[in-house]
Amino acid sequence: MESQQRSPLLEVKGNIELKRPLVKAHSRLPLPGSSFKRGRDQMEDVVEPEKKRTRGPGTASKFAASQPRAPVRTTVPPTQGQTAAPKLPKKTGLRCSTAVATVLKNQKPGPAAPAQKPGTAAPPKLEGKKPSKRPAWDLKGQLCDLNAELKCCREKTRTLDQENQQLRDQLREAQQQATDLGAERRTLEGELSRVRAQAEQGQQELGNLSAHVLELEERLSTQESLVEELQKEQLGLQEERRGLATRLEEQEKRLQASEAALSGSQAEVASLRKETAAQVALLAERGERLHWLEMERRRLHNQLQELKGNIRVFCRVRPVLPGEPTPPPGFLLFPSGPGGPSDPSTHVSLFRSDERRGTLSGVPAAPTRYDFSFDRVFPPGSGQDEVFEEIAMLVQSALDGYPVCIFAYGQTGSGKTFTMEGGPGEDPQMEGLIPRALRHLFSVAQELSSQGWTYSFVASYVEIYNETVRDLLATGTRKGQGGDCEIRRVGPGSEELTVTNARYVPVSCEGEVEALLHLARQNRAVARTAQNERSSRSHSVFQLQISGEHAGRGLQCGAPLNLVDLAGSERLDPGLAFGPGERERLRETQAINSSLSTLGLVIMALSNKESHVPYRNSKLTYLLQNSLGGSAKMLMFVNISPLEENASESLNSLRFASKVNQCVIGTAQANRK
Ligand code: ADP
Ligand code: MG
Secondary structure, three states: OHHHHHHHHHHHHHHHHHHHHHOOOOOOOOOOOOOHHHHHHHHHHHHHHHHHHHHOOOHHHHHHHHOOHHHHHHHOOOOOOOOOOOOOOOOOOHHHHHHHHHHHHHOOOOOOHHHOOOOOOOOOOOOOOOOOOOOOOOHHHHHHHHHHHHHHHHHHHHHHHHHHHHHHHHHHHHHHHHHHHHHHHHHHHHHHHHHHHHHHHHHHHHHHHHHHHHHHHHHHHHHHHHHHHHHHHHHHHHHHHHHHHHHHHHHHHHHHHHHHHHHHHHHHHHHHHHHHHHHHHHHHHHHHHHHHHHHHHHHHHHHHHHHHOOEEEEEEEOOOOOOOOOOOOOOEEOOOEOOEOOOOOOEEEEEEOOHHHHHHHOOOOOOEEEEEEOOEEEOOOOOHHHHHHHHHHHHHHHHOOOOEEEEEEEOOOOOHHHHHOEOOOOOHHHEOHHHHHHHHHHHHHHHHHOOOEEEEEEEEEEEEEOOEEEEOOOOHHHOOOOOOEOEEEOOOOOOOEEEOOOOOEEEOOHHHHHHHHHHHHHHHHHHOOOOOOHHHHEEEEEEEEEEEEEOOOOEEEOOEEEEEEOOOOOOOOOOOOOOOOHHHHHHHHHHHHHHHHHHHHHHHHHHOOOOOOOHHHOHHHHHHHHHOOOOOEEEEEEEEOOOHHHHHHHHHHHHHHHHHHHHHOHHHHHHOO
16 A cells, blocks of 8 residues: 555656756756756855955965956856856955956956057056056056056956846746746646645545445355355255155155045945935925824814814722822722723722611612723722823813813812822822923923924913912012903904903923922912912913914914812801801802803803803803814813712702713713612
């Protein structure tokens, strides 16, 4: 760098040295930059030592002796150096006179000498001997000397003028040269500054370039490391690629296998689809067939029920309870059916001894036998399940769209409530008809759902006491209270009836039904008093509204199922009828008897196909009017006490039931004895 920077300078220096010859070689002027600036002053200084020398004592003689002026002046060229130039005082005076004297000494006697006047002393000889001083009197000689001296001075002056002119010319030339050199110097200085600027710029550029080089080197190293990394990465990727290629190969193999399996599966699927379509068609056909079968089943079922009788009567004799007197053997007999002991019993015989007949003959008369025949007779040992089995088909008629009414008729304590609701406790074997019937309905409805049928059930439970209706499912403040319930038609022109202010509870499982029965038992317990066991004096009506729909075929069916626990059928003892508090009891009994006899009359009117059916004569028949007659199915349980003491009431019950049975079923009449 130093060398690079220096090189232009050296170049300039070289130029300067080369340009020196611009100064004339023969010039004796001082070099520019040293004494050149002094100019005229310097020139005077050069002259000045001469003056000093001439001032000293004996100067004139020395000057005269060593430097004869004239010959020198003529031989030295005017351009020679100052050393050769004559040093002349600017002033005359003593120095001038001394010079004149010197000149005069050097001069050869001129032609003026002969012009010396005779008589005047000859001028002293100048050569070889110092002229002697003219005597004072030799004025002429002195004048002559003075003239000579003047002449010499003039000559000298002219010479000096010439020299002066020469010197001036030289000075001008030198000044011109100095001017040129100055210009040249400025040019060179300009060039120098330009070169310096260039050098600075070059240095700056060099610096920039160095920085750039450093930067590039840095980038290069970064790039190199990057390249190294990339190479490593590439190696890794190559490795990975090899692994992937291997996996790809495996996958391709698997894919090929899968494709082969898929094509196999597709063929299988196609065949399965064909098979499925065939199955679907078959299923549709079978569904159609099933539906036809179901409808046929319903038709046949109904036909069977009708053949059995739209009004059927079952007799159930309860067992003797612990603590009760054992009835005499043979008091009640259950003769076998025509098919033998395996045949379900349909007959019951009651033996009653007639005390009056015995008194008349004096011999105890044989007990009178009363035979009754019903659709079915359940002796004391019959279980709840056995009883239900007989009515299950009837209950199913409600699902098929036929209204069903099941009554429990009998004196108080004969087992009506046991038959309908079940025995006390949680024993499932003791469950009555209501929970069993509902469970059966739920189960059949579930089965029918697979054929497209949807069923819903809504339960209500009311009590009719003394011709007033009370809700047994009432909750809260209405619990156990007397009824402000009324039986009304759902709407004007509608056949459907509803009980106002009674709860209608949707049910779908046994648990819900059990909860409702429990609530009804609680409501009855609240209403019970010591003097009046009201439950036995009232009818309990459990109603289940069944609605079925087959959305696919646009079919609807539904009918009410009524399970009625009738009030005790016993008659009031005429001897007790006039006792205190018995008037109310009498009125109750009359109401019960009235409603029970109305029920009998309604059944008879329906049986005889009378135009007027007295439904309105009692609340019970009014409430049940849609479930009696027409396509409705009715079943009456006549509950009988096994005790001999209840023989009279049992006989009454059996007679009532028999009447019902006779009225409707012709076969019963044929069987009647
Ligand atoms: P009702 O309702 O007709 O007044 P209950 O159903 O209350 O008569 O029956 C009276 C008593 O007899 C109850 O204690 C009951 O448990 C019992 N009972 C009735 N029928 C049967 C039967 N089939 N098996 C066992 N106990 C019965
Ligand atoms: Mg009862």
